[in-house]
Amino acid sequence: MSTIDLPSAGHEPGVPPRGTDAQSGGSSLRKVGAASLLGTTIEYYDFFVYGTAAALVFPTVFFPDVSPAMGTLASFATFGVAFFARPVGSILFGHFGDIIGRKRTLVWTLLIMGLSTVFIGFLPGYDSGAFGLFENGIGFWGPVLLVAMRFLQGLALGGEWAGATLLTAEYAPPQQRGRMAVYPQLGPACAFFLASGTFFVVSLTVGDTSDTFINYGWRFPFIASLLLVIVGLWIRLSVQETPVFKEHQRTRSTTSAREKLPFAAAIRSQWRQILIAGLAMSTVFTMFYTGSAFMTSYGSTTLGYSRTMILGCGMIAAVVLGFVTAAAAIYSDRVGRKKVIAAAYAGTVVWSLILYPLVDTGSPIAFLIAVVVTLSVYGVANGPAGALLPEMFESRFRYTGAGLSYNLGGIFGGAIPPLIAASIIANHGSIWVGVLLSAISAISLLCVLALPETKDNDLNDKDLNSKVTEKAGHR
Template sequence: MSTTTPTDRNSMRRVATAGCIGTTIEYYDFFIYGTAAALVFPTVFFPALGNTAGTVASFATFAVAFVARPLGAILFGHYGDIIGRKRTLISTLLLMGAATVAVGLLPTADTIGVAAPIILVILRFMQGLAVGGEWAGANLLTAEYAPAGKRGFYAVFPQLGGALGFALSSATFLVTDLILGNSDGAFLSYGWRIPFIASAILVFVGLWVRGTIDETPVFKAEQTKGRAVQSGSPFAGVLRDQWREVLLAAGLMGVQFALFYMGAAYLTSYGTESAGLERTTILAFGIVAALLTTGFVLLGGKLSDRYGRKRIIVSTYAIAVVWSLLLFPLLDTGSAVAFGIGLTGTLALYGLSYGPVGAFLPELFATRYRYTGAGTGYNLGGIIGGALPPLVAPILAASFGSIAIGGMITFLAVVGILSTLALRETADRSTLHDGSEAPTTAPAGLPSWTTPA
């Protein structure tokens, strides 16, 4: 049992809360774009393309962020590994907030023509850079503070930001829709802008919360040894020493992104246009499903401390192989209940496999370039599973039927299983290590919450 008690300023409760609130705000900003891409942007920014083409174009701008995310991971990872996790995370939050508010203020295509979608793509790219630098830093901030044997559990708190951000995004759009009396004219004219502009308030809250904690003891210990500076570029170090882990992490993450963004973005569009459900019904289901997902994220993280990261992830992916093939036949019944079950089941599988990742990916990489390595692998997976599936799904459905979408997710789940099996188990690993395969222990004098379970 640990005999070291962190100061109140850096207690695990405070660190976990800061991680959860910070990522919730970042992902709220990121997801309101996805909701708007499904409900609004085809009409507002791509009115001349028609229904199907407008939806594809809208999700293409949505996908731009996933291309930017690995670049954000490299850019902010460099500074996160050199100057620290905390200061870098403040920068990602400021960039995300500025880009999100700017989307809410952007004139439509009817006002400024083709300049509107071009600016939209630029702002979405900025969002991608920000969230690409967010995930690794937020998880490192908690994982590098977490007590031995509980790293999987505490590392889920930044992971909750995805589900909570989606719930908050759906709730904001739902409240806006209800206040406007379900008026399409008012909603498309100005109502959709409210969630984007309101994010400015949340950004200030996030900055205050992140300012209440200190840099992690693991990063401070690494700086003391001088390796963070002496090793040169963190990205060059990752490519030289742990390129295999980066690629396998990307393969592992692809299906998680696919499950989440198919649920959070594509199914929103599918439910309104193909299943014929009301916008308010879809948004309400989104809120409930996202809140339930938080429980599965917590469960996945806690189970990974007991049974190992790999076992929980592989078991969940095996279920996803079957579930993905059943999902769209279920949705195609056109029933609101079936839609709710399909959305909830999809996000539940995402949550159970996502819980262990908050500890698993950071544990894979050497301390001196952990921010860069974990962030790059994670966000390359975002291109595989977050950018391509929502973009390709409408085309697959039109050409081969909706079952082809399920087949795509099943394929990604198989890739995820193989990638996870190829990685080593890390639950026994110290958060201060050099990237070697052997489990390591923290050197004398380092706080005991960095030692292995």
């Protein structure tokens, strides 16, 4: 794959000259989109195979000496570790992304994610080995190493999302950042389809309830990540640095213009926007992990559905999610990011109260509808988020600010609610899980309404922070 043509000097910063592929939406933008889409698909695939395994097999493999309910709770506790690691990753990789560039940082996030995922595939369980190694397991060290690898996954994904969205947003022509930002936002849909599909094929091959699936079968989706990482590295290495970052490098040549600690600058300049945006993004995470990992666990343990049926529903929902995400992101270029995201959250407030009574009917069709709608409202909100957050921050700390905002939402909506929900399911009625989700959605709705509209912001504007603050003050 050839490298991407950068805009030449002498034109408006960040806006490719007329007649180039980037300006006309030709091959260069398609390559940038492909690099971003494939990279986030691989990263999220690695992240989601863990979530699927956490729901289907980890309680048995790594927590065999506790009750099924406590095993599920412990499994989702390891699942949640990554969400606490994600803000750390956004700060760490955001620092390097804002200092040395988007592209080089994204190569490292891909390597760390891929290698930690492959390692999980070879990890012996609590009292069972892996491929003939450690036949009696490694006891307590199994869960410990699992948590360590999960932390590395979260660390890598915390640095991945912002870099991937900046890769597209900083190449996008004016008024088309929503359309370009759809590429990284499609990564979760593609990854969820691949993760569900891989487990689906393995389950059909080795049997839905056989010991082979528990002992060996679940490992293959993790090990297969190695092939995806090789492809992802090839794609990422073929892409040049973004024109906006190139311009930023030129303008920060003086010592006074250099930002030694982008994290400190982001907190000092826009800490309110980071916090509000983090709360606004919490429902994005809550609805995705409710529709994917948590519903997978609920359908398997509480409702007693087969693995193949649950995974098949996930694959169907992932296809719908992809179309909904694309439509919402593109539409946000016309009406603005806030309106689209706010509409999704308003719908989520109501849908959350309907969700569990619907699935508790015991109908497989109702379960399919529940997963599809839950992921669809997530897609409507997540599609425009790929443009909204990069548009909020200045170039000197954009990687850090956008990543930190998004990944704070991961703690508020992705780490804590699944643990609370698992406890509620074990001790109370499932309707209260819906009440919890509805309350989180209402908070996110208020927060997104408090944010300024960003679709007309200039990503090269040195006074972006003051403009954001001014817009917020005029609301």
